[in-house]
Amino acid sequence: MSFKHEKIETNAGILLVFTMIAISIGGMVEIAPLFFMKDKTIEKVDGVRPYTPLESRGRDIYVREGCYLCHSQMIRPFRDEQLRYGHYSLAAESQYDHPFQWGSKRTGPDLARVGGKYSNEWQVQHLLSPRSVVPESVMPNYPWLLTTKLDVSDVGDRLRALRITGVPYSANQEEYQHNVKKFGEKVADTLVIADAQKNLVAQAQEGNYDGDRSSVSEMDALVAYLQVLGTMVDFSKVKPEDLVKFR
């Protein structure tokens, strides 16, 4: 007896099973092998570190306000993108991002390398009132960021949650020593979960991101996050042809 496609099409159960098989082949071929190819796809570059507590809270606000709906953080390897936004994004650069903010829609520009491109003051003014500095902008105003005090009470818990996903925030001395070896003492100190609140306030005080040292606002955190985006890798020390070999 010959098998006819009519059998699949007229039987919802069989159709479902075969559809799932067809889709899983795509997944198994395109997604699963990447987990076994990390050496070949994640570039070996220096400088990438987990976010400090303040930057991490800024990232939470970035997600909360839905910035990713209009801004991507993924500079694709095309000439026009590289000329406008800077060096294309590396897999290594988002290894501590959970979830990543690559995005899929650009109403505004890509932000993967916005760090250091504008002054803190510009960032603050632009978030308060985008059209006051970019007349043609369609971005909404975010005035509450400057007036809302940042809730720092749970920052330790937030880092602990990220630690479970594999971000090396240190919960004990052994992990701390491991971080010292990997990132150097200065960075390792910022990754200690027990010191998260202290470190957050200290960075906000020193950076003075929102121009007001008297308290830590949500603006402080968000600007601190924006100012670190894409700045961790020093591309003057990376040979372009080495990156080619990770694809």
Added chain:
Amino acid sequence: MADKSSSLVQTTGHVWDGDLQEFNNPLPVWWTYTFYATMVFAVVYWLIYPSWPVGKSFLPGMSHVTYKNSAGQDESWHWNTRSKLLKEMQDADVAQKPYFDKLAALPYDKIAKDPDLNSFMLSAGKSLFSDNCAACHQAGGQGKIGFFPNLTDDDWIYGGSYDKINETITDGRHGYMPPFGEALEAAQIDDLANYVATLSGLKADAAKASRGKEMFHGQTGACYYCHGDNAKGRQDIGSANLTDKVWLWADVPGAANDAGKVTAIAKVIASGVNKGVMPTWKGRLSPQQIKLLTVYVHELGGGK
């Protein structure tokens, strides 16, 4: 009619309303063969471009891209978006090289006078300026009072010569004036503001201004220390010239009346300036691009 079609075409056997039937036509032949053709296309594609995973690696495909490595030698790697990009960037660099070589060789003031190079400078400068400078200094370089300096007037905080503009773009700047509100009384600041207003010919209270003058040049305010005895500012430290009618931090042009203008000045004296940060463009732009941008900014109207 129902009889005619049912005799020619196979149906699913369902009938609605007595004569409404569902045909069970086979796929058109052209469609089927196109589908087979896409399968053949896929196989060819796998052979040319990176495709199937194999163990801990993948099939790289037969297509290769040859580019120059950092040592300047030809190097080849299988086709991928990165090798293709590297090649494209290098090809574009070669195409622009004659212009950038000429740009690097010529002194600043000759660049705008060479018609060919001038049009290259203007078009490349415009896109560089839009991408990098316009967010703060605005599209035409007119700046924004209270935030970002105007680049089209002839008032320069750090100097408007080619070399100074280049230095500013390359290394960035950070403006600073201490907040005098912490050290002086409100009345004293008002006196100072009245004096500063008179420096550029604004109307002010004469008695207050004369008291302010004393503070400006004495040890109470010690304003002269940065702004100079003649109040014309010092470009080496970026202190403002207070005698011209150009304002950056105090919104004097936006004030409704003379009293408002003095208040605007007083506000800046009280709160100081710890902004005016210009980022550095050293890592972001190449020295040639910065040189080109220097000429572009110089030509916006204010260059000296």
